[in-house]
Amino acid sequence: MAEVQSNVPPKKGGFSLSDTKTRGLIYQALTIAMVVYGIWWIIDNAANNMAAQNIKFGFGFLTTQSGFGIIQSLIDYNESSSYGRVFFVGLLNTLIVALIGCILTTIIGFIVGVGRLSKNWLINKISTIYVETLRNIPLLLQIFFWYNAVLKPLPGPRDVHDKGDQLWFSLSNNGLMIPKPIPEGGFWIVFTIFVLGIIGAIVIKKWAFNRQMATGQQFKTIWTTLGLIIVLPLLAFVVMGSPLHFQPGEMGTFRPNAGFGLNVIPEFIALLLALVAYTSAFVAEIVRAGIQSVSHGQTEASYALGLRPGPTLKLIIIPQAMRVIVPPLTSQYLNLTKNSSLAVAIAYPDLVAVFTGTVLNQTGKAVEIIMMTMLVYLSISLVTSTFMNWYNDRVKLVER
Amino acid sequence: MNLLKIAAYTTAIVSASFVATSYAATLDDVKANGAVTCGVSQGLPGFSNPDDQGNWSGLDVDTCRAVAAAVFGDATKANFKPLSAKTRFTALTSGEIDMLPRNTTETLSRDAQHGNFPGVNYYDGQGFMVRKDLGVSSAKELGGAAVCTNTGTTTELNVADYFRSLGLEYTVVAFEKADEVVAAYDAGRCDVYTTDQSGIAAQRTKLADPSAHVILPEIISKEPLGPMVRHGDDQWFDIVKWSLNCMVDAEELGISSANIDEMKGSDNPGIQRILGESGDLGQLLGLPNEFCYSIVKQVGNYGESFDRNVGPDTPLGLSRGLNALWKDGGIMYAAPFR
Ligand SMILES: N[C@@H](CCC(=O)N[C@@H](CS)C(=O)NCC(=O)O)C(=O)O
Numbered sequence: 001m002a003e004v005q006s007n008v009p010p011k012k013g014g015f016s017l018s019d020t021k022t023r024g025l026i027y028q029a030l031t032i033a034m035v036v037y038g039i040w041w042i043i044d045n046a047a048n049n050m051a052a053q054n055i056k057f058g059f060g061f062l063t064t065q066s067g068f069g070i071i072q073s074l075i076d077y078n079e080s081s082s083y084g085r086v087f088f089v090g091l092l093n094t095l096i097v098a099l100i101g102c103i104l105t106t107i108i109g110f111i112v113g114v115g116r117l118s119k120n121w122l123i124n125k126i127s128t129i130y131v132e133t134l135r136n137i138p139l140l141l142q143i144f145f146w147y148n149a150v151l152k153p154l155p156g157p158r159d160v161h162d163k164g165d166q167l168w169f170s171l172s173n174n175g176l177m178i179p180k181p182i183p184e185g186g187f188w189i190v191f192t193i194f195v196l197g198i199i200g201a202i203v204i205k206k207w208a209f210n211r212q213m214a215t216g217q218q219f220k221t222i223w224t225t226l227g228l229i230i231v232l233p234l235l236a237f238v239v240m241g242s243p244l245h246f247q248p249g250e251m252g253t254f255r256p257n258a259g260f261g262l263n264v265i266p267e268f269i270a271l272l273l274a275l276v277a278y279t280s281a282f283v284a285e286i287v288r289a290g291i292q293s294v295s296h297g298q299t300e301a302s303y304a305l306g307l308r309p310g311p312t313l314k315l316i317i318i319p320q321a322m323r324v325i326v327p328p329l330t331s332q333y334l335n336l337t338k339n340s341s342l343a344v345a346i347a348y349p350d351l352v353a354v355f356t357g358t359v360l361n362q363t364g365k366a367v368e369i370i371m372m373t374m375l376v377y378l379s380i381s382l383v384t385s386t387f388m389n390w391y392n393d394r395v396k397l398v399e400r
Numbered sequence: 401m402n403l404l405k406i407a408a409y410t411t412a413i414v415s416a417s418f419v420a421t422s423y424a425a426t427l428d429d430v431k432a433n434g435a436v437t438c439g440v441s442q443g444l445p446g447f448s449n450p451d452d453q454g455n456w457s458g459l460d461v462d463t464c465r466a467v468a469a470a471v472f473g474d475a476t477k478a479n480f481k482p483l484s485a486k487t488r489f490t491a492l493t494s495g496e497i498d499m500l501p502r503n504t505t506e507t508l509s510r511d512a513q514h515g516n517f518p519g520v521n522y523y524d525g526q527g528f529m530v531r532k533d534l535g536v537s538s539a540k541e542l543g544g545a546a547v548c549t550n551t552g553t554t555t556e557l558n559v560a561d562y563f564r565s566l567g568l569e570y571t572v573v574a575f576e577k578a579d580e581v582v583a584a585y586d587a588g589r590c591d592v593y594t595t596d597q598s599g600i601a602a603q604r605t606k607l608a609d610p611s612a613h614v615i616l617p618e619i620i621s622k623e624p625l626g627p628m629v630r631h632g633d634d635q636w637f638d639i640v641k642w643s644l645n646c647m648v649d650a651e652e653l654g655i656s657s658a659n660i661d662e663m664k665g666s667d668n669p670g671i672q673r674i675l676g677e678s679g680d681l682g683q684l685l686g687l688p689n690e691f692c693y694s695i696v697k698q699v700g701n702y703g704e705s706f707d708r709n710v711g712p713d714t715p716l717g718l719s720r721g722l723n724a725l726w727k728d729g730g731i732m733y734a735a736p737f738r
Contacts, residue, residue, distance in 0.1 A: 053493055053631040055513070067557045069572040079560040151587045173588050174546070252544040254534070254591045258569050266589065267573075344551075347575045347584070353551065357486045357576065361552035364513035366490055 046367060061363045062087070068358060070349045072265050083359050090351035091376060097268065097350065098337040098380070101275045105336060106329075108276060109283025116288045127284065134281035140342055142278055147270035147346045154266075157255050167249035167261055174255050176264040179246035186243035193236045197228035204228075267348035271340065279336045283329060290325035291317065322395040330388035334381050351376060426498050426629070426636035427471070427686055435477040438464035439497035442482040442577060445602040446710040446718075447503050447522075456480045460501035462705040463521055463627050465698070466643040467499065470691040475698035484576050486552030489514040492628055499640055501627035503596065505554045510628075518641035520626040521702075522710075523722040523731060525619035526558050527597040529604065532614050534591060539618040543568035548581050548590035550574065555595050558621040582606050596623045601716045639685050646692035648734035649674055651701035652725055660697050674737040681737055692737070702732065 016022055050057065062084035069079055073089040074096065081089075115127030134142070150173075157172040170177040201224065208219040237243070249261025256263060294317050302312040344353035351373065360369045430436050440448035440460055448458040465475040483491050483502060492500045492515050504510070505524075506517040528539050536542060539562070549555045551574040563570040573590055575581045582603050585593040593600065597619065604610045627644070629637050650656070653671055655663045663671055672678040676690035683689055699705065706723060710716045724730025 049495075053515075055493070067560055068574075069556075069560050069570070071571050071573055079564055148587070151584070151589055156588045254542075254545045255571075257544060258571070344576050345580065347573045347580070349574075353576070358551050358556070358574070361486050361489060362509070362557075364489060364493065366493070 050367070055364065057367060059368055061365050061368075064363070066359070067362075070354055071347070072268065072349055083355075083363065086359055087351070087355050087372065090349060090354040093349050093354075094337070094340055094343075094351040094376075095380075097272055097275070097340050097343070097348070101272055101279070101336050101340065102333045104272070104276045105279045105283055105332070108280040109332075110287050112280060112284035113287025114291070116284060117291060131281045131284050134277050135285070137278075139274060139278045139339055140345060143271060143274040143342055143346055146273045146277075147266070150266045150270045150273075157251065161251040161256075163251055163253055165251040167251060167256060170249065170256070173266060174263065175266045176269065177249040177256055178262050178264070179248045180260070180262040182245055182247055184243040184245065186240040190233055190236045190240055190243065194229070194233040197232050201225040201228045265348075267343070267346050270346055271343050271348045275336050275339060278339075279332055282335075283332050286325055286328045286332065287321075290321035293324045294320045319395060323392070326388060326392040326395060330385055330392075333384050333388070337380055337384070338377060426633050427639065430471055430498055434472075435479050436464060436468045436471065436499065437479045437481060437497045438467075439483045439488055439491050439500040440464070440480050440502050442484060442579070444503060444578065444599060445605060446598065446714060446716040447602065448480070448482075448501070450480075450482075457709065459521060459705060459709045460503060460627070462647075462699050462709065463501040463640075463644065464499065466647060466695045467640055469694040469698045470639060470643045470646075470687050473688060473690075473694045475694070484552070485550045485578075486576050488552075489628075492630060495630070498636075499627050499629050503599065503625045504628055505596075505623045506626055507554060515628045515630050516637050517626050517628055518637050519644040519734075520624040521644060522598060522625040524596045524598050524623040524625050526555055526594060526621040526623055527600050527619055528616040529593045529600050529613050530591060530616060532612055536616070539616045539620070540566060540568075542570065542592055544570070545591040546571045546573055546589065547592045547594055548573050548575070548585040549594050550578055550581055551576050553595070554621065554623065559594050562620045578603065579606070596625065598625075598710065598716070598718060601710075601718055605715050635686055639687060642685060642737075643691075643695060645734035645737070646674065646695050647699070647702040647705065648725070648732055649737055650692065650696045651703040652727070652734070655696055655701060656704055657697055657700045660693065664693070670737070 017026075047057075063082050065080050066083050066086050067079055070077055070086070070089055072093060074092040075085070075088060077085055077089050112127045112130050115123045116131065118124045118127070154171060154173040157170070157174045160172060161167065161170065167177045168179055201221070204224050205221050208221050212218055247261060249256045249263065251257070298316050298320065299312055302316045307315065340350055341352040343350040344357060347353075356369055356373045360366060363369070438461075440456065440458075443449050444458070446458055448456060448460040450456050461478075461480065464478045464480070468478040469475040471477075481491065481497055483497075483500075485502075488500055488502055488504065489510070491497050500515070501521070503522070503524075506520065511517055528542070530536050530542075542563075543566075547559055547570055549559060549572060556572065556574055559570070559572060573584060575584065578599075581593065581595075584590060586607055593603070593613075595603070597615070600615055604613060604615075607613060627640055629640055653663075653668075653674065655671065655674070660675070664675055664677060666672065669678065673681060675693045676682055676688070680689055682691045685691070688694075700708070703720075703725075706720065707713065710718045712719060720728070720730060722731050724732060726733040
């Protein structure tokens, strides 16, 4: 308040509508009043309606036992777990599909985007068809398509396995069964060495870069990197006596038994495929636009300076393309994350399906649950954009 | 200072416009709209199902039409909003619909949290259906099976209780839409389909080959299905309750849509009261005295509605069972019109 008032010119007579500053203040006050009124109205309306129907506000329900099963959970969960735990199960299910989805989308999007610029007729046409088809079919339809494509042609687990069979790799309408890695004592030492290796490789890379900048001498980091990240941990793994073993799935009466192997459910596979196919088509276009935004003169200039095509791409084209690519790429990541809430259509237990859906249905805590859900998506969005902004700052042109 | 003045002035306007909101009674809203808006299923044959012209029919639809007949004397003044099991209660509490006749099981938590249950229009229980070639004859043999069902239902909870109490492993694949549950079960995603027995009978008709499936003998729960209304409106609760009672009592008194006009001349005082020929029972509810006459004349009594929608001569082929009148060995028992 004090700050605002200090902007008012110390004019005698005060209130005068002909004073632009006063008028500005009035507009601001009215805007604030309208916003406050809006928020007040919403809260008041909700409170009155809830009171009229005897609904109480509070988060106590989060400790109540849920009573229902969830098909996929990355943390311990069963029917006697609380609604609060359902929240985390759903949240992790959303995050895992979003994270893997974003990584695959980026890879495929870049490949297809570059493919659209290819001089090879076939690659060019395939990439164009990929983009034009996938981008224009509604996502929900694609999700159903993949779910049926995954479920319908695959055999039932009982058709291909007998009870008691060990399943090292099995694809059925129960999903994809692969062995579960089980770390043993000593594995964490190997893991620590691996992490240290990565840090070491980064340090060497920095050093090599600085030295090249200072002296012009090049240093091939590829061998030290490989040595630190792959050879060293591998050596440690052998020395520690292979502290990791793989446990296969095991067939039961109807389906693979719970607790054996790693089963990727068909709902996850279908949702992931649909999200990646759909979003990567948009990313491909972004990548193509990014590369095309760098004028051909840049390439020619680079060649004239004696740089080969590889370094030209790496040092000239990509850095300039990235500043066009990164901001819209961020929106695509956010889209993918939000679109993952369509999961409910095919029984994938994401946050919206189990928490905003089932828990809301069972408890009637609409206001609390919607608030929590909104907060989650808002946080995911903010974290993603903060990270991407940080990355964008790094890749954008440093003007000298 | 000016800013303060303006702010104060604005606040005054703002608060003045906050006239204490009075909550209009549902009956007034319904009359103002010219129709009752009912939340129903997204298509459950026998209970609430649209035909290809968008005309709804079913036992639950009849409950809605009965209320329309009671209020307007015209059973066609009813609108239907298809809702998934998951979103139905939010639609009711938010005021999107006036009542929820949607094969909804009465439970304590729903009664306390979501709204009131004026009565039961179908007594049911949860069952299991499996493919014949699974070679299973009892639900107790289903350890390790995958079960397809709807989210936001008692079904989902009962099945968890049942397997847990038997100490059996299971996985539940829960979809929002009933048709997706059926499709996934049909595609082999699950070994078992579970829901209310009436629901199984209805959904079975949608399977590629209904005869390749069997219904297991176990009934694992009580599912009293009935309409719901919002908390806090006693009058509307009573109207829905007595519309249901009207259909049951009419059957008990032998009044049907076919003979109702002859019955009108009856000198049985009970029949005179229920048809509004004597007394002012309707007015006590805020309805026309002949509200029950309109219901039975236009919709039929409970038995007629049952036979037309889910009875032995329909694709569902359900027998009256628990839903027979109390004097015929069932538990359909309505309080008297008096
Ligand atoms: N009576 C149970 C189950 C109700 C329910 O939604 N059943 C499903 C399966 S029969 C259904 O009605 N589906 C039809 C639809 O969703 O349109 C409850 O109230 O929770």
